[in-house]
Amino acid sequence: MSEAEDWSYNYFNYFTEIEEHFQRARGTGLFLLSPLDWALIETWKNSGVPLEAVLRGVDAAFEKWRSRKSKVKMINSLAYCTQAVMVEAQAMAGAGQPTAARQAAPPFSIEHLRAFLETNAAELRKHSEAVCQEIAAALDRLLTEIEVHYQNLEDLELRLTALEDKMIAAARAVQTEEKLLAARRELDFQLRPCRSKMTAEQLTMLEKQFLERRLLESAGLPRLSLFYLR
Numbered sequence: 001m002s003e004a005e006d007w008s009y010n011y012f013n014y015f016t017e018i019e020e021h022f023q024r025a026r027g028t029g030l031f032l033l034s035p036l037d038w039a040l041i042e043t044w045k046n047s048g049v050p051l052e053a054v055l056r057g058v059d060a061a062f063e064k065w066r067s068r069k070s071k072v073k074m075i076n077s078l079a080y081c082t083q084a085v086m087v088e089a090q091a092m093a094g095a096g097q098p099t100a101a102r103q104a105a106p107p108f109s110i111e112h113l114r115a116f117l118e119t120n121a122a123e124l125r126k127h128s129e130a131v132c133q134e135i136a137a138a139l140d141r142l143l144t145e146i147e148v149h150y151q152n153l154e155d156l157e158l159r160l161t162a163l164e165d166k167m168i169a170a171a172r173a174v175q176t177e178e179k180l181l182a183a184r185r186e187l188d189f190q191l192r193p194c195r196s197k198m199t200a201e202q203l204t205m206l207e208k209q210f211l212e213r214r215l216l217e218s219a220g221l222p223r224l225s226l227f228y229l230r
């Protein structure tokens with residue numbers, strides 16, 4: 001597998017593989033991950049945790065849970081697996097073990113990519129703020145050279161995440177104090193059961209991902225990263 005194919009596989013299949021693997025380990029295929037779980041997966045992805053380490057960590061966490069004589073409740077969040085995932089990631093890094101090579105199919109068609117960019121541009125134009133109009137225009141420019149960008153998705157992702165960062169900063173500047181406080185209260189409630197399982201750095205990254213997700217949802221703004229092209 002080439003470096004580009006390896007990047008595409010690990011990046012664009014990251015969420016789907018983890019979601020499906022967690023559901024199989026839990027034995028409930030219809031179980032939906034929470035916003036906190038989404039944020040945690042993003043944190044692992046952005047930290048460079050290998051997909052294989054996450055999958056192994058999930059298996060290890062469930063194996064430990066099943067070995068207990070007293071099972072108070074079912075594992076309902078990926079946060080329960082955090083320590084096991086970090087152990088697996090450190091073990092792989094220490095052993096210099098590469099992620100298993102897989103045959104990577106194209107992550108999505110150029111038509112799918114075009115529709116994603118067009119939909120996001122249209123959503124942004126519904127907002128009157130100047131920054132939304134600027135980002136919509138930037139997406140239009142990307143669309144004019146979509147064939148070129150389709151050949152280098154890693155560079156396109158960098159461009160899109162830079163635009164998303166700009167959008168998040170603008171949305172945060174106009175968010176009301178009440179909504180910001182409500183999001184932090186929700187975050188604190190969801191994090192209580194798993195704070196002891198994470199380091200301060202992990203908690204900081206997870207908080208950032210969760211609050212950004214909530215901020216954009218509250219503002220009705222789209223996610224621009226190709227990570228959300230599913």
